[in-house]
Amino acid sequence: MFRDEATIEVQAGNGGHGRASFHREKFVPLGGPDGGDGGAGGSVVLVATSNLNSLLPIGRRFRYRAPDGEPGYTKLKAGKDGEDLVLEVPIGTQVFDAQRGNLLRDLAQDGQRLEIARGGRGGRGNARFATSVRQSPKHAESGKSGERRELRLELKLFAEIGLVGLPNAGKSTFLATVTAATPKIADYPFTTLSPQVGIAQLSESDTLVLADLPGLIEGASEGHGLGHKFLKHVERCRAILHLVDCSPECLSEPVQSWRVIEQELAAFSPELAKKPRLTAATKVESPEAEARALELERGIGERVWRISSARHSGVRELLVEARRLARDTSPV
Ligand SMILES: Nc1nc2c(ncn2[C@@H]2O[C@H](COP(=O)(O)OP(=O)(O)OP(=O)(O)O)[C@@H](O)[C@H]2O)c(=O)[nH]1
Ligand SMILES: [Mg+2]
Structure with missing residues (x-):
C-alpha cells in the first residue's frame, strides 16, 4: 500500500448583496421598497468517483473557488445562486483539515458527497425590512462570505x-x-x-x-x-x-x-x-x-x-x- 497526497485550498462563493431600491412608476412618486435578495454563493463539494485512481489531477491546481451569488435586483427580483463547484476525487480519499490535521471524512463509496466549504448566504433586500411603522427602509443586507479551507487529501493506493x-x-x-x-x-x-x-x-x-x-x-x-x-x-x-x-x-x-x-x-x-x-x-x-x-x-x-x-x-x-x-x- 502506498500514499498519494495533494494539498488544496477551497473557497466557497460569497453571497450576493441584497438590493435597496424603491418601486418607481410614472406619476407614482412614493413607491414602496422593492429590493430583492442576493443569491447564495456556490459551495465546494467533493465527490468520490471510481473514474479516478489518483490525486494527481486535482493536485495540479492549488486554489479552487466556487462562484459568488448575484446581487439582488429591483422589482423584488432575487439574484441567482452561484453554482456549486464539484470536485471529483478517487474512492478511498481521506480528507483532512490541513491546518489542524484532523480527519474530516473518509470518502469510501462511489458517489459519496461532502460539502466541504459552504457558500455564503445572500443578503436580504430592503423589501424584507418593511414594517407597518418603517415603510421605507433604505438599507439592505450584505451577502455573507463563503467558507475557505485548506485541505490535505490522502489516498491509500x-x-x-x-x-x-x-x-x-x-x-x-x-x-x-x-x-x-x-x-x-x-x-x-x-x-x-x-x-x-x-x-x-x-x-x-x-x-x-x-x-x-x-x-x-x-x-x-x-x-x-x-x-x-x-x-x-x-x-x-x-x-x-x-x-x-x-x-x-x-x-x-x-x-x-x-x-x-x-x-x-x-x-x-x-x-x-x-x-x-x-x-x-x-x-x-x-x-x-x-x-x-x-x-x-x-x-x-x-x-x-x-x-x-x-x-x-x-x-x-x-x-x-x-x-x-x-x-x-x-x-x-
Ligand atoms: N540499454 C538499455 N539498458 C537498460 C534499459 N532499461 C534498463 N537498462 C539498464 O539495465 C540495468 C538494470 O536496470 P534496473 O531498472 O535497475 O533493473 P531492475 O529490474 O529494476 O533491477 P532490480 O531492482 O535489481 O530487480 C541498468 O543498468 C539500466 O540502466 C533499456 O531500455 N536499455
Ligand atoms: Mg529495480
Missing part, C-alpha cells in the same frame, strides 16, 4: 499493475521512464529493495498506478532473495507486467528467464497464477535483441511487447494496453 521480473530486467528504469517516480537504477541485481509506486499519466485525467518490485529469483516463493516478502504486494495488483531482459548482453535465455518467474508466481499462490498479465521484452535496441524477443514470443506462445526505456520506444503502446487490462479486471 493499490497499484493496478505490478512489475515483476528477474533482477536487472529493467523494471525500475521502466517505472522511471513512464512516471515521475525516481527509483534507484543500477547494473547490478537487487538494486530495488522495497516496492516503489509511480503514477503514469496517459491523458489529462487518465492515470495508471504501477508498482516497481524487487527482482525475483528462483526459489523466491520459498523465501530466496527478496521476493517472498513482496509477492503479497503483487497479489493486490489487478494485473502483472512481466519484464524480460532481451538484450544480447543478458546471460540468461529469455524463455528460461520467463519460466523462472512464472513458476515462482504460480508456486506462491493460485491467485498469482491466475492474474492477468502482459509480457514485455526490455532493452530491445538491436536486431539481436529483436531476435531474442521473437524467440521468447514463440517459446511462450503469447504476445510479447517490445520496449526500450532508454530509447522510449514501445513504451506508450505498452502502457495503453496495461491500462486496458487493469480496467477490464475488477479490483481485488
Whole structure:
C-alpha cells in the first residue's frame, strides 16, 4: 500500500448583496421598497468517483473557488445562486483539515458527497425590512462570505499493475521512464529493495498506478532473495507486467528467464497464477535483441511487447494496453 497526497485550498462563493431600491412608476412618486435578495454563493463539494485512481489531477491546481451569488435586483427580483463547484476525487480519499490535521471524512463509496466549504448566504433586500411603522427602509443586507479551507487529501493506493521480473530486467528504469517516480537504477541485481509506486499519466485525467518490485529469483516463493516478502504486494495488483531482459548482453535465455518467474508466481499462490498479465521484452535496441524477443514470443506462445526505456520506444503502446487490462479486471 502506498500514499498519494495533494494539498488544496477551497473557497466557497460569497453571497450576493441584497438590493435597496424603491418601486418607481410614472406619476407614482412614493413607491414602496422593492429590493430583492442576493443569491447564495456556490459551495465546494467533493465527490468520490471510481473514474479516478489518483490525486494527481486535482493536485495540479492549488486554489479552487466556487462562484459568488448575484446581487439582488429591483422589482423584488432575487439574484441567482452561484453554482456549486464539484470536485471529483478517487474512492478511498481521506480528507483532512490541513491546518489542524484532523480527519474530516473518509470518502469510501462511489458517489459519496461532502460539502466541504459552504457558500455564503445572500443578503436580504430592503423589501424584507418593511414594517407597518418603517415603510421605507433604505438599507439592505450584505451577502455573507463563503467558507475557505485548506485541505490535505490522502489516498491509500493499490497499484493496478505490478512489475515483476528477474533482477536487472529493467523494471525500475521502466517505472522511471513512464512516471515521475525516481527509483534507484543500477547494473547490478537487487538494486530495488522495497516496492516503489509511480503514477503514469496517459491523458489529462487518465492515470495508471504501477508498482516497481524487487527482482525475483528462483526459489523466491520459498523465501530466496527478496521476493517472498513482496509477492503479497503483487497479489493486490489487478494485473502483472512481466519484464524480460532481451538484450544480447543478458546471460540468461529469455524463455528460461520467463519460466523462472512464472513458476515462482504460480508456486506462491493460485491467485498469482491466475492474474492477468502482459509480457514485455526490455532493452530491445538491436536486431539481436529483436531476435531474442521473437524467440521468447514463440517459446511462450503469447504476445510479447517490445520496449526500450532508454530509447522510449514501445513504451506508450505498452502502457495503453496495461491500462486496458487493469480496467477490464475488477479490483481485488
Ligand atoms: N540499454 C538499455 N539498458 C537498460 C534499459 N532499461 C534498463 N537498462 C539498464 O539495465 C540495468 C538494470 O536496470 P534496473 O531498472 O535497475 O533493473 P531492475 O529490474 O529494476 O533491477 P532490480 O531492482 O535489481 O530487480 C541498468 O543498468 C539500466 O540502466 C533499456 O531500455 N536499455
Ligand atoms: Mg529495480
